[in-house]
Amino acid sequence: MEDHGRRVLTALVLIPPVLLLVKYGTALHFYLLQSLGMVLGLFELYHLLEAKGLRPIKGWGILAGLGLSFLLFRGDGLRNLALALSLVVIGTMVLLALRGDIGGAILGGASTLFGVLYLGVLLSFPALLRGMPEGQTYIFYLFLVTWAGDTGAFYTGTLWGRHKLFPAISPRKSVEGSLGGLASSLLASLLAKGWFWPALSLRYCIVLGLSLGVMGQVGDLAESLLKRSLAVKDSGSLIPGHGGILDRLDSLLFTAPTMFSYVTLLGL
Numbered sequence: 001m002e003d004h005g006r007r008v009l010t011a012l013v014l015i016p017p018v019l020l021l022v023k024y025g026t027a028l029h030f031y032l033l034q035s036l037g038m039v040l041g042l043f044e045l046y047h048l049l050e051a052k053g054l055r056p057i058k059g060w061g062i063l064a065g066l067g068l069s070f071l072l073f074r075g076d077g078l079r080n081l082a083l084a085l086s087l088v089v090i091g092t093m094v095l096l097a098l099r100g101d102i103g104g105a106i107l108g109g110a111s112t113l114f115g116v117l118y119l120g121v122l123l124s125f126p127a128l129l130r131g132m133p134e135g136q137t138y139i140f141y142l143f144l145v146t147w148a149g150d151t152g153a154f155y156t157g158t159l160w161g162r163h164k165l166f167p168a169i170s171p172r173k174s175v176e177g178s179l180g181g182l183a184s185s186l187l188a189s190l191l192a193k194g195w196f197w198p199a200l201s202l203r204y205c206i207v208l209g210l211s212l213g214v215m216g217q218v219g220d221l222a223e224s225l226l227k228r229s230l231a232v233k234d235s236g237s238l239i240p241g242h243g244g245i246l247d248r249l250d251s252l253l254f255t256a257p258t259m260f261s262y263v264t265l266l267g268l
Contacts, residue, residue, distance in 0.1 A: 156180025
């Protein structure tokens with residue numbers, strides 16, 4: 001109950017300022033908030049990798065992640081992404097050579113680049129959505145459906161979870177929790193249509209809600225896989241009752257690119 005209380009209190013403290021920034025701030029303000037989350041997430045991830053004995057180049061990884069994110073936000077990234085990624089790889093190899101850690105070069109380089117791709121690229125998509133003409137609506141929808149899926153899965157699994165979903169990856173996740181999360185995402189999508197996105201057709205409302213529900217759980221399981229591999233329960237302790245910043249961003253890392261794909265390909 002104490003953890004539950006901290007979880008609710010933290011949500012009540014942190015969520016309103018984020019929503020107010022989306023409502024009254026500009027796309028640049030939102031990008032800066034996203035960049036802060038990216039820096040904290042990369043620092044947290046690299047710290048976990050170091051605790052496992054790896055030696056990522058933290059400063060370079062954070063700088064490269066921010067650089068890729070900035071290119072995408074400016075609208076240059078899709079055109080020059082291959083060149084930018086090539087420069088990131090070249091820079092990583094040069095720094096590894098200068099560091100002189102011959103035995104750990106492969107793992108050090110791989111862990112550095114993994115952080116850049118996992119957070120630097122995937123976490124760029126919320127700001128891309130916010131920068132669109134209907135960006136406020138997209139972000140409110142993304143947050144509502146993603147958070148509803150996370151919350152529904154957590155409480156449904158806690159109350160009624162009996163059958164394990166992927167026990168080797170996350171022993172606490174259940175089939176019942178997964179179904180509850182999907183139902184919550186779908187209900188949130190229907191709520192969003194009636195509340196602030198009436199132009200969304202019922203067909204896409206259902207498809208998008210379920211798609212984000214599924215991808216949110218895939219993102220959660222992906223982070224659970226990382227934590228299992230690194231033998232940690234939470235990615236950190238930055239957010240009381242919720243763990244680290246990665247524990248709060250894991251679903252969004254997968255739902256934001258999914259929504260961006262729907263918006264750009266279907267013209268929602």
